[in-house]
């Protein structure tokens with residue numbers, strides 16, 4: 001065997017071992033998610049570091065194909081400070097993460113329902129809470145907190161991009177293709193194809209699509 005043939009053999013072997021390593025990583029990620037009660041399929045979710053999953057027994061966490069969860073700061077230069085956290089807090093609570101969404105060090109706490117659309121990017125350290133966790137009235141907070149805590153579902157539609165360190169609060173719906181500026185606190189609905197930012201998040205500007213019509217962009221990715 002000459003030098004070139006030896007190199008080729010080494011390269012091929014390397015590729016082969018890489019494939020094997022990838023398979024075992026996928027298998028370990030899948031097992032981890034299933035062990036924590038996540039509804040998903042083999043190979044659907046890519047994990048960079050292990051997320052924290054706190055699932056109430058009578059609740060659902062569903063994760064679709066192509067989703068990436070980044071929990072290890074070595075895999076995101078934006079500086080994530082903690083692992084992705086997915087928590088369902090009550091009977092019937094739901095977290096649904098649709099196709100090709102990506103979350104970095106984000107926290108999702110659902111008491112009712114939180115839905116993340118396709119191709120949504122959730123920036124580093126963002127929190128999404130569909131509950132206030134605590135009642136407004138101090139008496140209620142001490143003696144009857146759960147009954148008196150306000151909760152309302154959240155829907156983040158397709159192609160939304162949420163800047164790092166933002167907080168999305170209960171009842172909010174964010175329209176297709178909208179952008180939330182870094183460090184925003186979103187308390188009200190955000191219309192599609194707009195940029196909102198600040199605390200509380202306010203309208204900044206409209207997004208003008210450069211290359212495709214609205215319908216092409218939002219229809220083309222559907223299978």
Ligand SMILES: CC(C)(COP(=O)(O)OP(=O)(O)OC[C@H]1O[C@@H](n2cnc3c(N)ncnc32)[C@H](O)[C@@H]1OP(=O)(O)O)[C@@H](O)C(=O)NCCC(=O)NCCS
Pocket residue numbers: 078121122123124162163164165179180181182183184195197198199204
């Ligand atoms: C929202 C964003 C995309 C807008 O970028 P842009 O189109 O270049 O906007 P500009 O910088 O021209 O700012 C437009 C206006 O919005 C304001 N603005 C921009 N970002 C803001 C934010 N995060 N919060 C509040 N206001 C903001 C600007 O001050 C400016 O206000 P003015 O018109 O009164 O001067 C960008 O500012 C941002 O926040 N990017 C997120 C980056 C990030 O978090 N990445 C993490 C990894 S996903």
